[in-house]
Every structure is written in structure tokens, then in C-alpha cells.
Amino acid sequence: MTCREELIDLECTTYCESTPDPDPDPDPHPVYYDCNGDHNGQAHMAACGCIGGNTGLTNCPSENDPCDGVRKGNELENNAAVNDAINAIKDNNFETGRKFFLSSNTAGGSFQLGPAITSGSNSAVDLSPFTWDPSRGYVIGHMHNHPQGNAPNPSDVMNGVNLAQMGSMPGISFEEVNLYTDNFAAVVVTSNYVYTVTIKNADAYKAFQNNFDQSSANQTWQNLANNYYTNTAGATIQEAGEYALLSMYGNAINLTRQNVNSTSSNMQLDINGSNKVTSTNPC
């Protein structure tokens, strides 16, 4: 028995009728409309909205822009407060971090730098919780230093608001998730370099973050870094860490690097066809 409700003259009436079971002649091509409203279309929902099919978008807009990572890194580090914070922590012996906030959950919100959080450890700082609500703030990213000078590791990349949770919460709109993925940045500062991680492919990032296990990710990272460092003549340990990170998450993130005392000079890091780390400016 199936029942349906029909709105007739603003009164809801329930009709019930027997359901033929099983369907003697199921339609092999049921009517389906994709998120673009196209009959049997191929469009699908991604983090930035409806893409594919007849939308004219094959990827989220920022994912098509090779300059996206460098531009965001330069913009962020040209912010006077962020630049001051970088200079304040670059030579710290203990890890010190700050969170990045937006003043509101809409596109017009202003960027704000949170207070310094110091760990007392030279290899870890806890910047959690990463919140997205009006009382505790809209966290859009984070920064911290690596006193030992190593490149970003998997935790540095995956720490942040959990995208899967964010997307499934009824009070959080699709535009807010999009706002977050478009603006997220994780910054790692050493005495020589400033690394910036931004999201290249929100769906891939979300999948990595959802399945993230710090211990196993660290083991994969150290294995890749070890092999690169020992087998690549002249490679630095930072380059080995960069290689490991890009091998693991290169399809999901942009990784850029600039010297700690320079401005607007971020370079995009990638792995080339010879399996080596390259740095270029695609802008």
C-alpha cells in the first residue's frame, strides 16, 4: 500500500491505493533530474555546488585556476597581522600557533587573527577546537611554527573544521561550506620558509580528511620522505617532506613556499614527471 498527499485548495488530502508488487515491468530508465535540472543529466553536487553535465563547469572554479594556491598564499602573508605573527614565531623554540577567523559566515566577513597559543613543546601545538559557529567563531585556517625546520606533515594539512561534519549539519548552508573551502589556509613557518596549504579539490580533501588517521598517515609520510631523501642526490630534508606530502595529498591541496623574510613570492610546489619536487610561479 502506498499513500500520497496532495495539496487541494490548501487542504492536504491523503490518498491510498494498493501497490502492485512486484512491478511486472520495471522501467529500465527511470526519470531522473540532476542538480542542474536536466533530465537524466550528468551534473553532480560538489563542495562548490553543482558541477559537470550541462553546467559548463568541469571542476569547482578555483580548482581550474593554477594560480589559486600562490595567490592565496601571497594575499594571506601580505596581511600585516599575519606577517607580524610570522616574524614573531619563526625563531621560537616552542611551537606557537594562531587560528584564522572570519567575522561572519558570509562572504563579506572580515579576516581576523586569533590569539597566540603556545605549547611548551618543540614538536606539537594543539590548536583545536576548529569551530564554525557564532559563539566560538568561524575558524578558516591556522598557522604555527616548526622550530626544528621540517616541512608540513599530514596533520598540519588535515587539521581544521571537519568538512564532512560541516556539510551534514542542518544549520550550515552549502554556501558556508563553499566559503570555508575557498578560504581555508594552513600556514607552517620555519626559520627559513613559510609554507601555505590551501584546498585545491574540496571533494578530494574532504575524503582524505574523513578517512584521516594520524598515526598511519605519519608512517606513510615518513616512509616516502625517507626514500626520497636517501635516493635523491642533493635533496634537502624539507624537499623530502614536501615530496611526501604532495605524493599523499597532491590532488587535494595546493602547497606553496616562500622565504620567510620575503613577500609576494610564494612558489607552487609540485612533483614533476621525473618524480622530483619542482617550484614554479604559475601566476
Add this chain to the structure above:
Amino acid sequence: MKNLILIVLLSSFTHICFGQKMLNEVRLTNPLLEEISPSSIPDAKAYHKEKFKTFKGNIINKDFKLSINSKLYKLKGSDDLIEISPKQDRQLIENWDRTVPAIIETFTPLSSGMERYTENLTGQGYKATFFFVKDYKSTNWNHIIYNNVNAGITLVILYISNSPDNVKIETMRNIVKGMKFN
């Protein structure tokens, strides 16, 4: 042809600058180590599961054949493996004290509840640092970064063991002290 000459010249220049030799340019001996062929262990993970019946830590697979400049050894009287790789890294040679901590952080990243053991050794013409995550809370990999000024060589040594931490520490000390170059 011009490019070839340039590459040869640059390679020679790099070599002269760093003064760091490859393993095939020295005769390395160590009374604790017995050289074996990398092809004798095609699957490191399977090897360790077979040899270390109750293995500790997480075993990571490694294809020793890919490390073309490295040499593979067994610790005599055990099934422990030691891969010795030469390293030409200007940053490491010129700034040892700042670079070794970055190597330690990269090769032994810590998660909650993990602790690291680190020890520095110096001797006649050499300095070394060895380190690992205590109690096999990560992998069964242990590392030694070694530099011998007299021999003009820098090495990254991967030591894969199943021994208790205190035994590993003593073994790693002895490996470092036993390194000789002719």
C-alpha cells in the same frame, strides 16, 4: 655534447664543494655487519613477518633494490637489516646542528602517546645521531645520521630491528663505533 660536458663539470664541482663521497668510492667495513644482496629480500614486509615471529611495531614495506647507491647489510647473528645510503646534502654538511633536528622530525613524526629516543655520538673524526620512536609505538624503523670528516662521507643509515629498545640502543652505538673507512 655541450650539455654533457656541462653536466660532468657541474657534477664534479658539486662533488668538490661538498667533498662527500659515495659508498663505491670508499671501502666501508664494520665488524657487526655482513653485506647481502638487495635482491635477496624482494619483499621486506614478508621477510620481517617470517623472521620476527612476534614482530613489534608497524612493518613498512621497502624495496631495497630501488636504493641504487645504497648497500644492504644484516646484523651478524640476527635477522636485523641495515641499509646504508650515502648523502650529499649541502645543508646537512654545512649546518649539521640545525638540519639533523629537521631530519628527526621528518623520519619520526610523533602522534599522541609517542616518545622519541635520541642520542648523539662523537668520536675520532665522526659525529652521529641516532633516533627512534620508543616502545615500537610507530614503525620498526630506526635511523642513524652519520658524518665522518676524515673519510669525507655522510650516511643515512636505516636500521630495521625487532629487538627491545635497550638492545637497539646498544647495537646502534656499536654500529656507529664500528664504522671504518679505508
